[in-house]
Amino acid sequence: MTSSVSVADTRMAQGPVLQAVLLDMDGTLVDTEGIWWTAEAAVFADLGHVLDEVHREVVVGGPMARSVGHLIEVTGATVPLAELMVAINTRFEELIARGAPLMPGARRLLTELAAHGVPTALVSASHRRTIEVMLRSLGAENFAFTLAGDEIGRTKPHPDPYLLAAARLGAHPASCVVVEDTLTGVAAGEAAGCRVVAVPSVAPIGPAPGRTVVSSLDELDVSFLRSLVSVPV
Template identity: 75%
Template sequence: MTSSMPVAGVRTAGRRGPAAVLLDLDGTLVDTEGLWWTAESEVFAELGHVLDDAHRSVVVGGPMSRSVGHLIEVTGTTAALPELTVAINARFERLVERGAPLMPGAARLLAELTAHSVPTALVSASYRTTIDAMLRSLGREHFSFTLSGDEVTRTKPHPEPYLTAAARLGAAPADCVVVEDTPTGVASARAAGCQVVAVPSVAPIEPAPGVTVLRSLEELTVPLLHSFLRAAS
């Protein structure tokens, strides 16, 4: 398991770039949003419910309790939230074992952040077991630590995950750049006071103050991350 202990010695004064980069996982670094929808669709199909694609953008990027709760409401299933959550996570992990491809530009970006010694953390609404499974593809060495949705009291869109990650790295939130793919994640990062780079996956995201929208991680470089904070200062 990747350490979730505070990381000391992160430089904030006199910095030339971001004090830290905080990265989302599903749909941002790993192309898993489709796998989550497949897992949800298969589990609900076994209960006799066909999920309408219209709900896909609603459940993307949020905690399991919210996503599954929404699907329970729209389908009217009598299955309970805890058992559905366990079933969907188990189905998802089986799908991941067959292979979860990285998003375009993800491997290059992680290698570049590591080469430039930029403190980097993974901040996800996914469970710890899910993160650990996908770290085999991502490489644990690229992250100072990882933070899962079951390791915080309130997950995205609440700011707690990004506030917690910034604090563990000893960085002010305003000196951090968050990379996200969903409106839920962007809302969490903005509420925490971070600069945001959004690379939309399923749901559209509009540019806004403090939110830069890119088409792909292939467009994101360390010099560009530096420029976002210079513009905000």
């Protein structure tokens, strides 16, 4: 007889175990938040607008349409949203063409996750084109699955990206650890029912039930990540 119980549910019945680690890209694994801001500022400067630094925390970590839409609103730019998004993506890709710098501890963490056979997904609000460029630095072999913001109807802060990633890896969300650097990403991971590790980049992130805040990926290893899913919220 064929069982109707999923592999993920069976694992949960056997006790909480780490089934997958779901990682954000920009600002979490790759030091690109400043590069994105540089690209945005350059494109708006070409249009005669100077971006105030106060908007940097507003646009970090969110879907590109929301971020660029905010900048259009505050500057009064008249260029269509879609055109500006293409221009900013193009400028960003030019800036990272020679490779993107990884965040401290990123390479070690990815190598350790692979060595321990922990399924790992890259879950980003960036477009697929940008992710493919980034994978030259990150190594596509380090991820069982990658998801781009333009491949899903609702991206962060909605839970959909993390729910889809967990499902694709055959994992229960409560047995997944999400690693994020912004409140937008943290909100998505928590809404999906995952344990969340926040590594704040531009804006501060406070602790909360089911959330762990660290200062660097250097503080994370497989043993620590496993411990997060074995402790009740």
